Structures are given as C-alpha cells and as structure tokens.
Amino acid sequence: MDAPKPQAVTLTIDEREVTVPKGTTILRAAESIGIEIPRYCYHPGLSSPAQCRICLVEVVGAPKLAASCVTEAMEGQQVRTQSEPALEMRRGVLEFYLANHPLDCPICDQSGECKLQDYVHAEGREHGRSREPKRVFGRDDFGGDVLFYGDRCVMCTRCVRFMNEMAQDPRLAVVERGNRSIIDTFFDEGVEGSPYSGNIVDICPVGALVSKDFLHKARAWDLEHTPSVCPNCSQGCNIEIHTRDNLVQRLKPRDNPEVNQYWMCDYGRARYEWLNRGDRIEAPLIRTGERDARAAASWEEAIRAAAAELGGAEGPVRAVASAFVSNEALVALATLVEALGGGEIVFRSPRTVGEIPLPGFEKLARREDLAPNREGAEALGMKRVGTNDATGGLESLAAHAGKLVVLGDELEDAGPEFGAEAAAYLYLGSYPTEGAGRAKVVLPITTFAEEEGSFTNHARIVQRYEPALQAPGMARPAATVLEALRAALGTPAGALAGRRGS
C-alpha cells in the first residue's frame, strides 16, 4: 500500500510560523520549534487521553482553550501558549494539583527533575489558597523495584497506560473517584515479575513512582549524564549512565526509535554494579620471576616487554577475545594477531534461553545473548566457544605452546596453570584473575563505561558510547593499548583495513 504523501500545514505558534505534516498535534508542532508546552498525560510512546489539562493553549477564534496534545495543527491557525487566558487556565490547573500535594520536595527523589516542580515554578501561584486539610495516602510497595507515593501522584495515568499498551500486562488501574482516586494494583504482588516495569518510574512525571534501588541515593542535580549503550544483552538499548563521585548510580533509557524507543528492560537496568567494582588491575605488571612475582611498570616498559615477548617467541599465535569489549578493541586485536602471522581468535559469551520481548514495541526484547558485542566479534571472524554461562571451551588454549593473547576474558574457570605451556602469554584485562598467573605481561584496560567505543547489536546496528567514568590508575582503552603494541612490534598498520566494518 502506498502511503499517501503527507500534506503540510503552516500555522503560527507564539508569533512564529511553523510548517508541519498534516495530523501533527499542536504540542508536537510547538516542540519542533523549541517551545515546550507543559504536559503530564501525554507521552510520545503512549496514547493520549487528554485528561490532565495542563497543556491548554489558546487558539485564536476557537470558543474554548484547546488541549494541545490532541488538537491537530490546522492551516493558518494562530496558537498562543503564553497568552493571559492560557496562563490563567494552567495556573488554575496547577492549583488543583497542589491542593492535595504534600509539598515534600526535600525528601522526594524526583526533586530536580520533576515536572510539577518545573511547571509550578514557571507558571504556578506563589502561595496556595486551599485551607482544607489534605488527603493522605502514604506509601505503597508496588513490587519489583517500584515504590508508590500516592500523595505526589498527578493522576496522569501514564503508568497505567504503559502497563496496558506497552507491557500489555494490565496490572495497574485507577481506583476510586474524584480527589480520592489513586493508582493501585490488583493483587499484592503488584508489578513484581513484569520484566519492563522499571519504565513506569521513568515516565512518571512526578515523584509518585520511584525506584527502590535509587531511593535517597543521590539528588538529581548531582548526577552527570553520559550517553551510552546497555552492555547486558545484544539488543544494545540506548541508555544514559548517571554517575556521581565516579560511581554509577543508575541507568536510564535514552530514546532511539530503531532500537528501544523510550524503554529498557529491568534486567539491563539493574545490572550496573559491576562497573563500580573496586578490585581492578591498576598498573601494567611484568612478571619478574616464577609465578606471582610481579612488578608494576610504566606503560612504555610494559609495551616494550610485551613486544619483546611476542616478537621473540616461536610458534603460532592464538587469542581469546570477549563479547564485552568494543569493536575498536576487537579490530585492534585481529590486526595484531594478523601481524603476528595470523591465528584463531575465540571468545566466550553468556547466553540464556528465550527472549523477553516488549509486546508494545516488538523491536525491543531482552535478547538471548547476554553480552553486548557478540555480533561485532563474529563479524571479525572470531568464534564463540564454551557453554552458555561463558565457561569452558578453552581446553586446547590452556596448553597451547605458541603465543597466547587474552583480551578482556576474566578466565574465571581457567585455573592458575592457564597458559603455562605458552611460549609467550600476554593478558589484557580489567580485573585481577588467577588465569593471568602465568602471563609474562599483564596490561590493565578500561571497561566500556570508561572509554569511547562502539558495540554492534543483534541487528548489526553499530552504536557508539561515551566515557562516563574515570578509569582507575593507569588503565587505558584496549584499542589504544593493542595499537601501541602493534606499533612496537614494527608491523604495518591497517593489515585488516579491508575488513574493517565488515
């Protein structure tokens, strides 16, 4: 079916002309020229019930104010978002919202990123006029990671609609009527076990739904936001890493219509603590004698030692990569292996059985691959070995007699004798491990949250992430380290140039 060509309409919003496709709402048209009309019930990923009435604007000639989230932009329309009738109406609406609101911003986790705070600050009344006692609901555990503070709710029903339309698992509803109405769950377990329920915390415009994990942990204005990619499965949801004091405090989804729209799964959201691990390799280490006798070295010495080790040894090269490192590091490893004469590169990555899709947006699912970059590794000809919990598969390498390079794999099950037979064994990793005990040189590398790079997701979309944390000690991005090592070996760059991005 041919989609009919969208017709354009031109209208004026706050004295500024804007042309949008027919069918666009006034709210979206205003957004396209940078005018934010207040909204609670409207969310771009959900249906619009037009019930919160905070988005009312004046349309010249219309008998009443229009709810801009559902009113289509018309040719020649004149819209005023800041005129006295519009402001007066929104002021009135805000006053209703505050009639029962506990005004507990000091103890509310949403404070600083709360739409009620923002709009009242911008357009609301300075002092309340209500003299009646406020109704009190208190706090309710909604199960999972979600806490509900009923008194702060503005009844926008975004959470209800998310559960109905996106999760398609209707577990929330509005009960009671009038000013007694409240969001409630049907059974005691609430949203417990619903794999995408964390998103209702994100879309709640106020602090009514908050995360138990994040509760009281940091103030919104203290957090630094870094665009990144979720490392917990091959879906590669676009996320923001929120950090404070060089520690990850929470992960939030970032919208990308191709990958995850506005959402992310609870599995991915909860798994960030490993980025805050303190047991790290912080300096390059060179083995001085047998076994664990190691001395910290400068990067220059370490690269020289590693180059001498690899360059001087006999035998074919084999390498272990990881599905948790960037494409850049994988390419650098493949280039190095090629420069050393070429050899097999294997990797291990965790896998589970069964995808967990988000019914309302089918492109998004928690994938079976629980590592972000399996596609990237396989695109470079690396082979996945081992079991679904990322163990085993390295037996033939453990006793390999030639050159051995390990990048990123923690070698948890490999044991202290791993690589004992190797003529040259180089380990690049972030965490201290027994498996590196026989390595002549150990080089500290950054995790994905400490470097810039890219992952290739399950649909072969290459996505870039940015550094959110400061790397500990002397750790450097693996791509940089491998490139320096290859240069020290005196081999030409770009042997793989033709295969890059393949």
Added chain:
Amino acid sequence: MTISVKVMRRPEPGETSYLRATLRGMALTFKHLVNPKKVTVEYPEERPDLSPRWRGTHVMETHADGRPKCVACGLCPTVCPANCIRLVGGEDDMGNRYPLVYEIDEFRCIFCGMCQEVCPVEAIHVGVHFENAEYTRDRFVYDLDRLMAQEHPSTLLWDPSDGASE
C-alpha cells in the same frame, strides 16, 4: 625611549626626627589609658558578648526523641560555596529519609550561613561560638553526632521581613 628622572627632595634634618611622632603616639596611648570607654576584655576570665547573628561552628537541631532534624534533602551541600558538607542520604527504620553521613569540614567552611538559610526544615545552623581549638586537624571535620551534641546557641539569621530577628 627616554627615561624621565625624578629628582627627590631630601628632607631637612629637622624634618627627619621621629621624636615628634613618638610623642604623638605616646599621647594617644595615654589618652586611651585614662579613657573610661574600655574595650579590652580580660579573656578567658571575662567572656565577650557575641552578636546573636554571629556565625560560628555549626549546630544540628534534633527532634525531641534525639533524631536529627535533617531530612538529607541535599540543598546545603549544593548551596555551600566552600563545598565542605558531605552528605549521604538514607532511610531510617521508621521509613524517614535521614542523613547516613553528614559531615562539615569546619576548616574549609567560610561561615557564610547559607546552609542555614537554605535548609527547608531548619535543621542545620551556624552557631554563636568561636572557641574552636583542637589538638588535631581531623577533629575539625564535624560528624553528625558531634553536630547534634553542640551546646552553643544557634545563630539568628537576619530576616528583613521579620522584626524579631533583628
């Protein structure tokens, strides 16, 4: 480029004598000796009167049951220009938000009083107090217990709209 030379006039011998200046100084000293409006205080036997708006080391107000009034809102560490307040929020066993860690580095504090001004629950105050001697530097990082145990009075901040705070 020319260099301009300024010729200084040397003072005459009579002008260089410091005798007159000394005598003038002595006269001033003598005047204060007999002046009834004495300002010297015989500290520590005698205590100086501090203004109720004096800003000294902090006091944390407590509830009747001994809990700190602070709700860990994070405004004072945010407003503090010296960045000397460290706060980690948490939840107590009654479900209230409260400070797990609350520390003020009194050495870095500039006693501006903004923490007191910003606090929504009137928990943290600068105090009417000036005797801060300690044996070690780390004793100047006051933790929550110490701040709650302070005995000196809190400062009255001047509020132009409130006559009583004058």
